[in-house]
Amino acid sequence: MARKQIGQHLSTEPLPGPDPDAAGPLAGLRVVELASEYAAHCGRLLADYGAEVILIEPPGGAPQRWYEPFVDDVPDPERSLWFWHYNTNKFGVVVDLDDDEGRARFRDLVASADIVVEAEPPGHLAALGIDDADLRPGHPGLIWAAVTPFGRTNPRAHEPATDLTILANAGPVWSCGYDDHTIPPVRGGGNQAYQTASIHAAIAVLVAVLHRDVTGTGQFIDVSLHAASNVTTEFASYGWLVNQTTVQRQTCRHASVHPTQTTVAESADGRYQPTGVPPRSAREFRILIDWVDDLGWRDELPEVALLELGEERGGVSMTEMFEDPLVAEIFGAGREVLVAIASRLTSYEFFVQGQTRGMALPVIYAPEEVMEDVHFRARGFPVTMEHDGIGRPVTYAGAPFVMDTSPWRLLRHAPRLGEHQDTLGGP
C-alpha cells in the first residue's frame, strides 16, 4: 500500500489557521447566478470566499444535477458529485424564467444583488426581456458577467461548444499528448476550459467591484471560453506571436519547437517517475554522491566514480559536453544514477528524499493521493463537512489560496433543489 507510506517522513501537525469564525473576504456581496456548466466554478469561487451566491435553477433542476459521478453510483438529482463540487456554499432557489411570475422574481433578486453571473446562450435573456440591457439601467451599480463560448457579439457567438471542443479549438489540445504522433493529442481532465473561463470571470467581477467601490458604477462583462483557453497555452501562443514557430507535443513534458530529452524511470512501486535534470555543478554532483552513500548503494553503482570526477572538475558545462567525451560520460553517469535511485525507491520516497536534498523533482500524484498527502493535510486542504441525506460526512478539496484574516470556508454543501425557496424564492 503506497498510500500508507505517505506522511511517514514529515510532521502532520496542522498549521495555525485563521479565526474560524471570521467572515470571508467577499462577505456582503450578493451574487445571483443562473445555473450553468460554463460559469458554475466562477460562482463557487465567489461563494467559497464569502459572497452570498443565490443559485437559480429552472423547475425540475439544473441539467448539471444529472452529471456523473453520483453518490454510490445511484443516479439522482440530489446525488450528483459534479453538482456538489461546483456549487458549494450557494443558496438554491427555483425560478421559472419562462413565465411572467418567474421573470418578476428574477428581476427582484437582481435588484437586490451586486453581481449577476450567467452563461445563457447569447440572445436568450434579451428575448425574455431580462438581460443586462433591460435590468442594469434601473440598477446602475450592478455588475453583470456573461460567460459564453465565444463572447456575446463574436462572429462565432452562436456555435455550440463543450469543454472538449473549446480545448481542441483554442490551443491546449495541440500541445498535450505523446511523443508518438500517431496517438491523438490529449485533452487534460477536469473540464479545464470551463474552469479557466470561470477564473477569468471571477477576476473581472472583482475588478468591477473595486471600480464600483470608487465610482458607484457597475458594468457588463463579456467572457469568452475560447479566448480564455487561447491565452492559457504559454509558449505555444507567444512563440507564434514572437517568431511564428509551432510547438510539437511530447510525452509528459513541454511541447517544444525542437524535441527535448527526458529521463524517466519506473519506480519500485511501479509508477512513472521523471528523474529531473542530471547534475552539472560541483555542488549538484556532491548532493547526488551523498544521496547514494546515505542509501548505502555505492558498491552497486560504479558510476559514482564519474560523479566524483564531475565534482573534482568543478562541474560540467553543456558546451563541454559536445566537445569532450569524458564530460559526456560524466553527465550520462548522473542521469544513470538518478534512474537507478528512482527505480529502487517508491515514487514518493524519491520525491521527498530528492527534494529534501534540494533537487527539483516531482511525484506524479493521482487525485486521491493528493488528498492523503502530508503537505495538503498540514495546510488543511482536505475539508470535511457533514452532509445530510447520505448519512456520512464528505471530504472536499480545499482552498486555492489561504487568507490569514478572512478565510476561505465550506459552510454549506450544494443546495438541494429549491432548498432556500422559502427565504429567497419570493411570494
Added chain:
Amino acid sequence: MGALSHIRICDFTGQLAGAGATRTLAAFGAQVIKIEDPVTEGRWDILRGMEPFIDDRRGGELGGGFQNHNVEKLGITLNLRTDRGRELLAEIVRISDVVAENFAAGVLAHLGFPYERLREIRDDVIYVSNCGFGHRGPYSAFKTWGPIVQACSGLTYTSGLPDLPPAGWGYSYMDHHGGNIMALAILTALVHRNRTGAGQWVDMSCTDAGASMLGPVVLDYTVNGRPTRRPGFPYSNRSDGPAMAPHNIYPALGDDQWFAIACRDDDDWRALATVVGATADGAWADDTRFVTLAGRLTHQDELDERFAAWCAPRDKFAMQELLIGADVPGVAVQLPGERIEDDPGTTEWGLWPWVEHRAMGRVRVDGLPVHLSETDWSIERAAPLLGQDNDLVFGEILGLTDAEIGDLRTAGVI
C-alpha cells in the same frame, strides 16, 4: 482611467506564475512597480533572456516570454543588499496597496522584509506570496516549476489515455493559473480591505491552487472510495461527466491533423447521424444501436473506430463547417498559427494586441479573455527594459531630485 487606477502594487513577481498576476491587474490600470535586481540584471527571472526571440539577437532585454508577461508595468531596479536600497523599498511599500512576490519561500524575509516588517511600514498592507508549496507546511522548502506543481497537484495524472503514461500538460498550465489565481487573491484581499480596512497575508501554494482545479474526481474518491489509479483511467479525451458518446479526438486529413467531436445528447446524435449518413462511407451512422445515449456508451469503442475511419480522409476545417452547420460541437484541433491568424474567435475579440518594445520592436502579446463595458483592459505598453522607469518612480512618485537619482546610480543602489 482604468478600473484599478487607484491601486499601486509593489511587484517582485517573475516568471509567469507571478508575473501573470500583476500583468492582468496592470492591464486594468493598476500602477505596478516591478522591482528587479541591478546586480544580476534581473536574471532571477530566467525568462528575461530566454526564447522565443524575435530575430537573431540574444540578451536579457530580448526574451519573448518576459516581454509577454510584463506588459503595462513600470520597471525599476533596486539593490536590496544596500541600506539605501532597503530604505527606498520601505518608501515604496508605504505607498503601495499590495506587495506581491513569487520567490521561493523565505526569500523576501531574508532580504529584510517579512510580513511583520511590511506591516510595520504599512498597517493595512496586502502581502500576497505565491510559491510551489506555500510558505507554511512540510514541503515549503521544496523546489518547483510548472511541471512539478502540476505533477504534485494531480493535474498531470488526470491528463492521458488508457494504457499509456500520463500525457500531462504540454506547458506550464499552472504557471498561467498560478498567476490568475494570484490575481484573484490580490483582488479578493483588496475587496476585503475596502470593506474592513484590514490588510492581510495571503499564503498561496501553487500546488494547492492546482489541486483545487481537479474537479469532481476528488469527490468520487472521498465519497465513493473510487481511486483514479485504476485500469482504464484516465481517458481524458472521453467525457468525465456528463456522459457523452461519441466524445473523442479523431485523425483528419493531413500530417498530424485532428478533429474533436462532442455529441452532447440524442438531438446531437440525430444531427450527426444525418450529416454522416448522407456520405458515401457513412451508412453505419443509421445503425439503431446508436440512437440512445445508453446504446452509444455501450458501443463507444466501435463508434470511436467508425468516426476515426470517417474523419481520417476529410479536411478538419471542412468537417468543422459541416458539424457546426448542423449545430453539433465538432471542431478542428487548431495549430497556433491557425487560431491566432485566421480564427475570428480570437481576431475579432482583439485577443492579440500589438506593443512596441524598445529592444524587440513591434510584437504581439496575449490579450485578456474578458471585455468590460465601462473600464475594459488595455495593453499598449511593452514590458519595461531593466530600470526603464527609474526616473519616473524615484523622481515623480518618490520625489527624489535628478541629482539624488544620479547618486543612487553611482552608488549602485539602482
